[in-house]
Every structure is written in C-alpha cells, then in structure tokens.
Amino acid sequence: MTIAKDLALYHFAHCPFCAFVRRELDKLGVQVDIRDAGADPTHRKALKEGGGKVQVPCLLITGDDGSETWLYESMDIVAYLKKRFGKEKVA
Ligand SMILES: N[C@@H](CCC(=O)N[C@@H](CS)C(=O)NCC(=O)O)C(=O)O
Numbered sequence: 001m002t003i004a005k006d007l008a009l010y011h012f013a014h015c016p017f018c019a020f021v022r023r024e025l026d027k028l029g030v031q032v033d034i035r036d037a038g039a040d041p042t043h044r045k046a047l048k049e050g051g052g053k054v055q056v057p058c059l060l061i062t063g064d065d066g067s068e069t070w071l072y073e074s075m076d077i078v079a080y081l082k083k084r085f086g087k088e089k090v091a
Contacts, residue, residue, distance in 0.1 A: 002085060003031045008060040009077075010047045012038040017074040018057040024078045028085045032059075 009025070009032050011018035025032060035043040037056055048054050051070030059077045061069040071077055 001029050001031055004085075006062045007032040008035055008062075009033070010035050010037045010043060010051075010058040010060065011056050012036065014038075015056055020074050021057045021059070021077050021081075024081055028081055030081065030085050 007030075009018075009021060011022065011034060013036060015038075022034070035046075037044045037047045037054065037058075044054060047056070047058055047070075050060065050068060051058050051072065053072075055072055057072075057074050057077055059071040059080065061071060061080075063069070071080060
C-alpha cells in the first residue's frame with residue numbers, strides 16, 4: 001500500500017464517477033485522504049474556493065512548494081493515477 005500524502009480526493013459517497021476513481025485507487029493500492037464534499041460543508045467550501053466549482057470527483061495535488069492543482073474529471077484523474085502509480089509509470 002502506498003500512502004500518497006500529497007493527494008486528496010474530494011468525492012460524494014454515492015457518485016458513480018467517484019466510485020470509479022476510488023476503485024482505481026484500490027486497484028493500484030494507493031491511499032489518499034478521502035474528503036466527502038457532500039456530507040462535510042468544510043470540504044465542500046474548500047473544493048469550491050480552491051478548485052472553482054463543486055464537482056466531484058476532484059483530486060487535489062499539493063506540490064512540494066505548497067502549490068495546489070485541482071484535477072477534475074474522473075477519466076483524467078484515473079489517467080493521472082495510472083501514470084504515476086501503475087505498472088507503466090516512468091521510473
Ligand atoms: N464528467 C465528470 C462528471 C462528474 C459529475 O457529474 N459529478 C456529479 C456527481 S455524480 C457532480 O459533481 N455534480 C455536482 C453537484 O451535484 O453539485 C466526471 O467524469 O468526473
């Protein structure tokens with residue numbers, strides 16, 4: 001299991017697009033901070049202010065310098081995760 005401290009996934013519990021991303025995290029054996037933007041108003045507010053809109057899933061990537069990238073779209077998130085943690089990752 002890899003713990004990715006620089007990643008946080010904003011999701012809704014019953015969103016199928018979010019389930020798709022969570023499944024990929026399970027498959028890759030990657031653990032990230034999971035933040036429920038449906039149940040927790042603090043997470044919802046952070047998503048809106050940081051990413052610009054309340055749409056889930058959204059992966060927050062925090063750089064070494066503290067910079068934040070808010071990655072929307074389940075397909076794009078899964079592509080990012082596969083590229084970084086999958087077998088085809090570049091060393
Ligand atoms: N094309 C997007 C669709 C994501 C989407 O439609 N998410 C819904 C939840 S299932 C959403 O965030 N809706 C905004 C809202 O309910 O406020 C993706 O693949 O990630």
